[in-house]
Amino acid sequence: xxxxxxxxxxxxxxxxxxxxxxxxxxxxxxxxxxxxxxxxxxxxxxxxxxxxxxxxxxxxxxxxxxxxxxxxxxxxxxxxxxxxxxxxxxxxxxxxxxxxxxxxxxxxxxxxxxxxxxxxxxxxxxxxxxxxxxxxxxxxxxxxxxxxxxxxxxxxxxxxxxxxxxxxxxxxxxxxxxxxxxxxxxxxxxxxxxxxxxxxxxxxxxxxxxxxxxxxxxxxxxxxxxxxxxxxxxxxxxxxxxxxxxxxxxxxxxxxxxxxxxxxxxxxxxxxxxxxxxxxxxxxxxxxxxxxxxxxxxxxxxxxxxxxxxxxxxxxxxxxxxxxxxxxxxxxxxxxxxx
Numbered sequence: 001x002x003x004x005x006x007x008x009x010x011x012x013x014x015x016x017x018x019x020x021x022x023x024x025x026x027x028x029x030x031x032x033x034x035x036x037x038x039x040x041x042x043x044x045x046x047x048x049x050x051x052x053x054x055x056x057x058x059x060x061x062x063x064x065x066x067x068x069x070x071x072x073x074x075x076x077x078x079x080x081x082x083x084x085x086x087x088x089x090x091x092x093x094x095x096x097x098x099x100x101x102x103x104x105x106x107x108x109x110x111x112x113x114x115x116x117x118x119x120x121x122x123x124x125x126x127x128x129x130x131x132x133x134x135x136x137x138x139x140x141x142x143x144x145x146x147x148x149x150x151x152x153x154x155x156x157x158x159x160x161x162x163x164x165x166x167x168x169x170x171x172x173x174x175x176x177x178x179x180x181x182x183x184x185x186x187x188x189x190x191x192x193x194x195x196x197x198x199x200x201x202x203x204x205x206x207x208x209x210x211x212x213x214x215x216x217x218x219x220x221x222x223x224x225x226x227x228x229x230x231x232x233x234x235x236x237x238x239x240x241x242x243x244x245x246x247x248x249x250x251x252x253x254x255x256x257x258x259x260x261x262x263x264x265x266x267x268x269x270x271x272x273x274x275x276x277x278x279x280x281x282x283x284x285x286x287x288x289x290x291x292x293x294x295x296x297x298x299x300x301x302x303x304x305x306x307x308x309x310x311x312x313x314x315x316x317x318x319x320x321x322x323x324x325x326x327x328x329x330x331x332x333x334x335x336x337x338x339x
Contacts, residue, residue: 003039027051028088030097040252041079041106041288045072048266049097051087060087079103079287080231080248080255105252105288109281112293114336117322121158124303124331126151130175130184130217130261131313131324134197138324141175141184148172150184150200155324158333164200166193174216174261176224177240183224185214192241206241210234218262218269225269225284227262231255233269233282247287249280256280256289263314265321270314270323277311279325295325302330 011191032047039045048068049059061068062085063077075191086097122128130141140151148166153159166172171187181203182195192214194204206216211228218225224236226243249256249271258274266288269282277299281291302308309328316323326333 001314011246024096026054026088026090026093028054028056028097030084030086030099032084032099034099034101037100038102038104039074040104041077041286043074045074045084046070047072047084047086049086054090056088056090058089060089061085062087074103077103078247087100103250103257104254105250106288108252109289110291111295112281112291113339114293114295114323115286115339116334117320117337118335120324120333120335122326122330122333123153123158123160124329126310127171127328128326128330131263131315131326132175132177133277133315133317133324134177136317136319139175139177139182139197140313141172142258143172143328144191145169145171148186150175150182150195150315155333162200164195173214174227175219176219176262178219178221178224183217185217185226186285187215188213190214209243211243211246214269215260215274216262218264218295220264220267220284224266227259227271229258229260229274231257231259232332233259233262233271233284233287247282247284249282249289250287261312263316265316265323265330270316272312272314274312275310279314286314297310298325298334299327299330302332305329 012169028049028051059084084099088095093126099102109303127143129143132139138153138155140153142149146168148179150164151160152162154161173187174187176183180197182197184193190208192206195202213228215229216227224238226236232246234243249259259271260274261272263270269284271280277296280289283290311327313326322335324335
């Protein structure tokens with residue numbers, strides 16, 4: 001190797017060492033009041049840096065990438081996952097320290113009761129995924145490869161009045177109605193489908209982004225909410241279907257996974273949790289689970305058979321202030337009223 005080449009390699013190595021030295025570990029310790037990786041809504045996050053020998057010239061704190069102070073009141077943040085980041089500067093050197101935590105709700109969810117108002121027949125062969133009422137018309141989305149459909153159903157008889165079959169490659173999922181359009185998800189195909197409500201003609205499709213799969217849908221009249229089987233509920237632009245953030249369903253004890261079918265009712269999101277016979281009531285502003293509806297008494301009242309599956313399907317009818325709930329391969333639909 002020539003002297004000139006050796007000298008060049010030495011210079012590059014020295015430069016790399018000096019640059020790397022600016023961000024090397026300085027040995028600072030980040031202390032917080034986070035206990036078991038959690039804090040609760042209303043707490044104040046307190047953080048400080050310590051070192052046995054060095055003194056920091058300056059410290060920059062960030063919470064979820066946004067500038068913060070060493071004392072952070074946790075009153076308006078969304079519940080769920082957060083990251084605290086502290087960058088300490090000593091001369092030309094710096095060190096970044098991070099800690100992740102979960103922000104829990106400050107109070108447990110209210111346990112709600114209901115009464116059964118009516119019972120209606122339901123197609124026992126329907127793998128119910130989404131259920132929607134609009135103008136007293138009942139729409140249903142069903143799943144399973146080769147059997148997925150979009151339906152208009154007669155409530156009193158359970159008869160399918162109109163149906164559209166999905167391509168065999170699609171597994172139908174959640175459903176919502178907005179501006180006379182039906183929006184239906186597919187499970188793992190990464191595609192959502194948009195139809196004309198009157199004719200069931202497909203108008204367009206859209207692709208998922210950060211959300212892993214398609215599970216449930218609802219809307220507040222201007223924005224669409226989408227679940228993907230995790231604890232996340234994504235906020236979708238109702239015109240472009242672009243994902244514009246998310247909330248995480250969280251109680252005073254932890255995050256709720258398996259969020260499935262969704263329904264928007266009076267400013268709250270009502271959600272099935274897959275494999276659980278209940279409905280969680282979620283605050284869409286921060287993800288707090290504020291109520292739980294125990295529905296375990298319903299499944300024993302339907303015909304018991306080999307294919308019988310879990311509770312799924314929530315529709316709210318404003319004219320009667322009642323909910324309509326059913327399940328996968330259930331032969332009954334229950335109209336219930338909250339006490």
